[in-house]
Amino acid sequence: MNYKTPKGTKDILPSDSYIWQYVEDKAKTVFNNANYKEIRTPIFETTELFTRGVGDSTDIVNKEMYTFVQKERSLTLRPENTAGVVRAFIENGMHRYPSPVKLWYKGPMFRYERPQAGRQRQFHQLGVELFGIENASADAEVIQIAMKLLDELGLKNLSLEINNIGCPKCRNAYKESIKEAVSSRLLEFCTDCHLRFEKNPLRMLDCKNDKCKELFASTEIESVINSEFICEDCVKHFSELQEYLKVLNIDYKINKRLVRGLDYYNRTVFEITSTNLGAQNAVCGGGRYDPLVEMLGGPHTPAVGWAFGMERVISLLPALEEKPLDLFLVTNNTKKAFELAEKFRKQGISCDFDLANRKFQKQIEKASKCGAKFAVILGEDEISSGVMTLKNMQTGDQQKLPSFEDVIKAVSSPV
Ligand code: ATP
Ligand code: MG
Secondary structure (H helix, E strand, O other), X not given: OOOOOOOOOOOOOHHHHHHHHHXXXXXXXXXXXXXXXXXXXXXXXXXXXXXXXXXXXXXXXXHOOEEEEEOOEEEEEOOOOHHHHHHHHXXXXXXXXXXXXXXXXEEEEEOOOOOEOOEOOEEEEEEXXXXXXXXXXXXXXXXXHHHHHHHHOOOOOEEEEEEEOOOHHHHHHHHHHHXXXXXXXXXXXXXXXXXXXXXXXXXXXXXXXHHHHHHHHHOOHHHHHOOOOXXXXXXXXXXXXXXXXXXXXXXXXXXXXXXXXXXXOEEEEEEEEXXXXXXXXXXXXXXXXXXXXXXXXXXXXXXXXXXXXHHXXXXXXXXXXXXXXXXXXXXXXXXXXXXXXXXXXXXXXXXXXXXXXXXXXXXXHHHHHOOOOEEEEEOHHHHHHOOEEEEEOOOOOEEXXXXXXXXXXXXXXXX
């Protein structure tokens, strides 16, 4: 039998995992510095959490969920993590924490999609959720954190698009206008759009179908999209967000067709795209979802967040060299090697040695093959005279050093 990874999934091999660790380390630093705390939620939840929390007019819920029944309970592998984080927020009474509650997460998500470049069935997201602040300063902060992280990772050619899709107060009239604008030609839209028409006409604007996109151009819808439909409070929120972005020197474009993800987004939605990606050019998506906590059974709590696709971000990273092993111990005295390796590791020096106790020459070759910066050679001579021979694996230079501290100093100083 030839076992293979299931379609749409990938192993992350040792030759790549250091890149993942690099992204995760950078993220951890950026989040910690801004006082965001990590949250880890289960990778499966009750199915209803997603049908309600993501919304049944979304592709995620309608087509992409991995659902299974266990003891008559329907469970789903998480397709995204906002619903799970909101569930945890409510279940753990986090609305009683000092506001705002600023959280981040990372981990695998599962969507039954057609695998292609930039699209997998198990992929990874990194994201933040900020609870408790209605003011546009919260939207600005989460956008700032996303841009900061992507910038620190060295990503270039990114563009930020923002929109304000209104609030429950003003959006209903907008939805009705969209319905009116497309209704005479509804039959020509795709079947998914028929469902969206009934459940959430706003999501029709997000349709990827070429025919639907064409239809938009030829219906009244363009003028509806371009109309100023949002209420005074939403206008104020949107202009405040823009003021903050200007102060933060973050470039943005307004895209009035941007609606995005969850059914329960309100006001701010945004997306960061890269011109260096192909068809799947969205790196990061997010928005404000003020009604969601209450909808899932909690007290009214405004919230805003985003998620980025780690595979897509990693595919955009500039070339990155793996940090080499600091030193390889070459000795036939395995017990001594254990003892010394532990001493080096305690000093933060990465260190390895030959567990198979091969001949000296083979061990030197191994030190070279595994890319170690230095080899410490400990033959019988060295052990009896209490010195260590330090070999610089790049230059081949060797020197005898009288103490452990001297070796630490030599290994730690830049080559
Ligand atoms: P897309 O338009 O690419 O389908 P989306 O709107 O479904 O994206 P979100 O649900 O907002 O995406 O997820 C946020 C980010 O997660 C996306 O911007 C993307 O980088 C990443 N992502 C989403 N789905 C996948 C997938 N199937 N494989 C890899 N990355 C993904
Ligand atoms: Mg998608």
